[in-house]
Amino acid sequence: CARDRRPGQGQRAGRARQDTRPAARAPGRGEGQAAPAQRGAEKEGAGARSRAGRSPPRPLWSPPRPSPRPAPPLGPGPAAPPLGDVTGQASRRHFESRVACPCRRRRRPCRSCRRHCWRRRESGEAPRVKSTILLTGAGGGNDIQWCFSQVKGAVDDDVAEADIISTVEFNHSGELLATGDKGGRVVIFQQEQENKIQSHSRGEYNVYSTFQSHEPEFDYLKSLEIEEKINKIRWLPQKNAAQFLLSTNDKTIKLWKISERDKRPEGYNLKEEDGRYRDPTTVTTLRVPVFRPMDLMVEASPRRIFANAHTYHINSISINSDYETYLSADDLRINLWHLEITDRSFNIVDIKPANMEELTEVITAAEFHPNSCNTFVYSSSKGTIRLCDMRASALCDRHSKLFEEPEDPSNRSFFSEIISSISDVKFSHSGRYMMTRDYLSVKIWDLNMENRPVETYQVHEYLRSKLCSLYENDCIFDKFECCWNGSDSVVMTGSYNNFFRMFDRNTKRDITLEASRENNKPRTVLKPRKVCASGKRKKDEISVDSLDFNKKILHTAWHPKENIIAVATTNNLYIFQDKVN
Amino acid sequence: MFARGLKRKSSEDAEDADGGVAGLPAAPSYTLQRQSLLDMSLVKLQLCHMLVEPNLCRSVLIANTVRQIQEEMTQDGTWRVVAPQAAGRAPLDRLVSTEILCRSGREQEGEGDCPLPDPAPGQAPRRPQSSPWGLDGSREGRGGFQKSLDHIFETLENKTPGSVEELFSDVDSSYYDLDAVLTGMVGGAPTGPGLPAFAPTAAAPPSSTCRSDLGELEHTVEILVET
Numbered sequence: 177c178a179r180d181r182r183p184g185q186g187q188r189a190g191r192a193r194q195d196t197r198p199a200a201r202a203p204g205r206g207e208g209q210a211a212p213a214q215r216g217a218e219k220e221g222a223g224a225r226s227r228a229g230r231s232p233p234r235p236l237w238s239p240p241r242p243s244p245r246p247a248p249p250l251g252p253g254p255a256a257p258p259l260g261d262v263t264g265q266a267s268r269r270h271f272e273s274r275v276a277c278p279c280r281r282r283r284r285p286c287r288s289c290r291r292h293c294w295r296r297r298e299s300g301e302a303p304r305v306k307s308t309i310l311l312t313g314a315g316g317g318n319d320i321q322w323c324f325s326q327v328k329g330a331v332d333d334d335v336a337e338a339d340i341i342s343t344v345e346f347n348h349s350g351e352l353l354a355t356g357d358k359g360g361r362v363v364i365f366q367q368e369q370e371n372k373i374q375s376h377s378r379g380e381y382n383v384y385s386t387f388q389s390h391e392p393e394f395d396y397l398k399s400l401e402i403e404e405k406i407n408k409i410r411w412l413p414q415k416n417a418a419q420f421l422l423s424t425n426d427k428t429i430k431l432w433k434i435s436e437r438d439k440r441p442e443g444y445n446l447k448e449e450d451g452r453y454r455d456p457t458t459v460t461t462l463r464v465p466v467f468r469p470m471d472l473m474v475e476a477s478p479r480r481i482f483a484n485a486h487t488y489h490i491n492s493i494s495i496n497s498d499y500e501t502y503l504s505a506d507d508l509r510i511n512l513w514h515l516e517i518t519d520r521s522f523n524i525v526d527i528k529p530a531n532m533e534e535l536t537e538v539i540t541a542a543e544f545h546p547n548s549c550n551t552f553v554y555s556s557s558k559g560t561i562r563l564c565d566m567r568a569s570a571l572c573d574r575h576s577k578l579f580e581e582p583e584d585p586s587n588r589s590f591f592s593e594i595i596s597s598i599s600d601v602k603f604s605h606s607g608r609y610m611m612t613r614d615y616l617s618v619k620i621w622d623l624n625m626e627n628r629p630v631e632t633y634q635v636h637e638y639l640r641s642k643l644c645s646l647y648e649n650d651c652i653f654d655k656f657e658c659c660w661n662g663s664d665s666v667v668m669t670g671s672y673n674n675f676f677r678m679f680d681r682n683t684k685r686d687i688t689l690e691a692s693r694e695n696n697k698p699r700t701v702l703k704p705r706k707v708c709a710s711g712k713r714k715k716d717e718i719s720v721d722s723l724d725f726n727k728k729i730l731h732t733a734w735h736p737k738e739n740i741i742a743v744a745t746t747n748n749l750y751i752f753q754d755k756v757n
Numbered sequence: 758m759f760a761r762g763l764k765r766k767s768s769e770d771a772e773d774a775d776g777g778v779a780g781l782p783a784a785p786s787y788t789l790q791r792q793s794l795l796d797m798s799l800v801k802l803q804l805c806h807m808l809v810e811p812n813l814c815r816s817v818l819i820a821n822t823v824r825q826i827q828e829e830m831t832q833d834g835t836w837r838v839v840a841p842q843a844a845g846r847a848p849l850d851r852l853v854s855t856e857i858l859c860r861s862g863r864e865q866e867g868e869g870d871c872p873l874p875d876p877a878p879g880q881a882p883r884r885p886q887s888s889p890w891g892l893d894g895s896r897e898g899r900g901g902f903q904k905s906l907d908h909i910f911e912t913l914e915n916k917t918p919g920s921v922e923e924l925f926s927d928v929d930s931s932y933y934d935l936d937a938v939l940t941g942m943v944g945g946a947p948t949g950p951g952l953p954a955f956a957p958t959a960a961a962p963p964s965s966t967c968r969s970d971l972g973e974l975e976h977t978v979e980i981l982v983e984t
Binding site for chain 2: 532591644
């Protein structure tokens with residue numbers, strides 16, 4: 177499909193170019209294969225691919241294109257046939273050799289390797305992942321240079337409502353990236369195995385699985401339609417061969433299992449290969465069905481459905497560090513669930529007043545502490561964060577700690593309360609800090625200090641004088657999310673005009689970047705952007721009045737270990753990586 | 758308080774309560790700006806209920822803003838004071854009143870049906886308005902709404918005892934009808950299709966902008982309760 181061709185072609189050309197790298201590199205990485213032959217095969221493979229015709233028009237989230245295999249030096253790999261339906265089970269025949277074991281030691285997932293990997297993980301050892309070293313204190317002297325890597329989604333400006341991305345989340349290893357959209361679909365991308373030849377770019381993300389998570393429902397009692405939009409996705413840590421994630425819309429949470437299947441039984445006695453039953457009388461001999469390898473298929477199946485526990489709209493889900501329970505929060509209540517039990521949940525916070533007319537505050541986000549399984553926080557529309565300890569009482573209406581910054585009287589206006597409403601709260605990976613996002617700023621709180629945040633970063637202070645207009649066009653109610661990098665040294669959040677901002681906590685430097693298709697050449701370093709608040713507009717600056725408030729970046733995610741970020745514009749997903757030298 | 762950059766609205770002849778351009782722009786005074794903010798907020802509250810399902814967070818934030826404005830206006834003593842009648846009414850003309858809502862509620866109060874906690878039991882009798890809409894049928898339908906509306910004003914009255922009295926004393930016409938709001942905003946005409954009879958009714962009583970708005974608030978805050 178034409179729209180996916182552009183970046184792909186660029187990438188393919190890129191790979192061909194990389195094949196001319198000095199041979200000295202190759203032997204160190206390969207599996208003992210002769211470097212020149214391997215490179216030759218790569219080239220041929222690339223050539224075969226580009227010669228092969230494009231498959232028929234692909235759906236929006238196009239399945240991955242074939243990429244060079246570590247083929248034996250005899251001829252190129254076959255061109256991949258077009259893939260089947262995107263929803264439901266996506267077959268990935270051509271990925272057969274590219275699927276990597278989670279520990280990356282072997283190309284094909286195999287039983288022994290998997291067992292080995294998870295054993296190592298459970299014992300606390302880190303799997304031997306050949307990835308770049310986590311940049312600690314990134315920015316100290318060496319600022320990260322962000323480069324465009326990929327963009328997913330439709331090119332045209334006409335945005336289909338169902339394609340609006342509503343959540344983005346990396347899994348715990350960073351290998352998988354899940355997105356949810358307004359149409360109730362979940363699309364999962366998988367990072368391909370790092371190409372041993374090209375060590376200077378990390379694997380790119382390609383579609384791994386797509387499924388319809390939620391359908392629109394109709395509440396007959398209230399005569400209201402329940403939107404199928406996916407509000408949040410949260411991954412469970414991997415415990416076995418399958419991946420699990422929780423996805424939620426306004427009312428229902430579902431636990432999905434995503435599993436791979438690369439073998440299938442063949443040779444049934446009573447069933448034909450196509451599934452038809454044989455007449456038993458025609459069976460003359462018996463045989464034992466055997467497992468034969470098949471093209472890899474990724475299947476998603478709902479394992480649990482947690483429904484009917486929320487009267488109001490669910491805005492957050494958070495998995496506990498015990499990996500057995502999780503919380504779901506709506507506007508007025510927070511419920512605690514056990515992952516195995518769907519017919520019961522415990523209400524742990526209830527701020528609904530006896531008389532609804534006294535309602536002045538709602539819950540906007542909630543999260544479990546990453547390390548203490550009895551602690552969670554929830555934020556409110558009045559700019560407060562409450563930390564609760566479940567050991568204190570069954571119903572945690574009384575907070576253990578209340579985090580609130582006194583209002584700045586000089587900035588007071590009728591909009592003060594609205595812009596103080598917290599749209600997202602995230603704990604740092606260490607668990608010592610938490611970050612909150614209100615309309616104009618990002619604040620970092622030390623859990624030991626309740627009366628004010630330890631750091632405050634202004635995201636788009638130039639909007640303060642435009643609050644009335646933003647109230648009028650409803651932009652003031654936009655809920656921006658925020659995220660930490662893996663080492664808790666940099667935080668990121670989105671803004672308008674498809675800008676997103678990063679703040680380095682150590683160097684106190686910040687940067688504004690734009691997610692746009694104009695810079696869509698891979699490894700193009702993004703140019704920092706600047707908004708001119710008032711006065712003379714310098715060259716390359718954008719004035720506040722020319723910002724496009726329809727282009728907002730609400731959802732961003734940072735790879736847990738590497739400097740790879742996923743940024744969602746309205747209907748496109750951008751992936752950026754730092755420049756690896 | 759409204760910093761530079763605030764969109765200037767004229768409450769005098771706003772075709773569109775959301776600040777559409779029409780007529781002569783008045784010099785932005787704080788009061789006018791606040792008034793227009795109040796209008797805008799009330800319209801937002803109504804509109805958000807028209808959507809699939811009201812977003813509770815948004816409704817609460819807008820309602821808090823309205824409350825804040827009202828408190829300030831009460832403190833200023835401008836609650837009774839009104840910008841020129843014409844100014845106040847212009848945005849309301851095209852917003853036909855839900856006579857049913859206010860009137861039915863008040864009539865209920867008069868009958869003692871509605872448990873409106875009246876801070877001033879001896880307040881001025883309300884002015885009944887004739888309405889082409891059948892009272893009984895509408896009252897039944899809206900009784901519940903009005904009830905909850907009145908409950909909401911319990912809180913307001915607790916905070917500002919004086920205001921509630923003013924709220925109900927003279928409020929009648931110029932209540933926003935949801936359909937009329939939209940038609941009014943789209944067409945800019947004071948009378949929406951199907952509700953022409955209200956226009957004169959709306960214009961007739963010399964109600965204050967603020968009170969009309971609050972009557973509107975009654976209706977819209979009911980939305981909160983309904984959810």
